[in-house]
Amino acid sequence: MWFAERRRSRRLTVALVAFVVFLSVVVTAQLTPGRSPVTAPPTADSANGARDAGDFMLVRRDPNDPMAVGDVDAPVVLVQWTDMRCPYCAVFNRETLPVLLREYVQTGKVRLEVHDVAYFGEQSTDGAVAARAAGNQGKFFAYLSAVYKDVPAGVHPDLPRERLIAYARKAGVTDIERFTADLTDADLRAAAQASHATAEQLGITSVPFFVVGDSALAGAQPIEVFRTYLDDAIAKAR
Structure with a gap:
């Protein structure tokens, strides 16, 4: 068991290093509308039929x-x-x-998995904890929508505690007392901080950022770019 765990740890480290190099190139490129997604060269593991670096490190499928x-x-x-x-x-x-959910997720073609980061100060971490607290009651995506609906163009919104609680009500979180208690949950905060630390290790310096397998897409691209990106990934998966 010890040997197997050590071997897995070594593979994880190799995959992480490869993916860090890949993402550092992608993030530097910072795709603009109309440009194609960047794809990493195949790793030794992927050439042997194992999961590529992206899947190995990032996909949860829980x-x-x-x-x-x-x-x-x-x-x-x-x-x-x-x-x-x-x-x-x-x-x-x-x-x-909303378009991706309707055209790809609800049709069974794509699963969306979110990782949180905190690039805009402590309130970003507080927001990540709040979203996870809402997730404890099945309202993670509803909470994201409630917060993002209020964000003006080009503005980093303030997220004080009372506003985080107000968004929980807007998102339909039923047990506000539990939600409020979860805002100070040490495990939720540690999980959010660990998610941010992993993103930094991967070289992700701006959001939103997306990965499918070994292909990355940066920025709030137009829907046409996402359609091409996902259609290509689906075709390869088949």
Whole structure:
């Protein structure tokens, strides 16, 4: 058992290093509308039929995951990084996500799994904890929508405690007392901080950011870019 765990740890480290190099190139490129997604070269593991670096490191496929939506066995998993105070994340959530949910997630083609980051100060971490607290009651995505609906263009919104609680009510969180208590839950905060630390290790410096397998897409791209990105991934999965 010890040997197997050590071998798994070594593979995880190799995959992480490969993916960090890949994402550092992608983030530097910062895709603009109309440009194609960037794809990493195949790793030794993927050449041997193992999961590629992206899947190995990032995809959860947990049927009880409150930060995911869609069929756990969908052929494609779209991994997203988001910050609760990011105005471009808000644009994606308002304008693009509803179309992706209707055309890809609800049809069983794609599963969406979200990772939170905190690039805009302590209130970003507070927002991530609040979203996870809402997720404890099955309202993670409803909470994101409630927050992002209010974000003005180009503005990093303030998220004081009383506003976080108000968004929980807007999102339909039923047990507000439990939600309020969860805002100070040490485990939720540690999980949010660990998610941010992993994103930094991967070289992700801006959000929203997306990965499918070994292909990455940066920014709140137009829906046409996402359609091409996901259609290509689905075709490869088949």
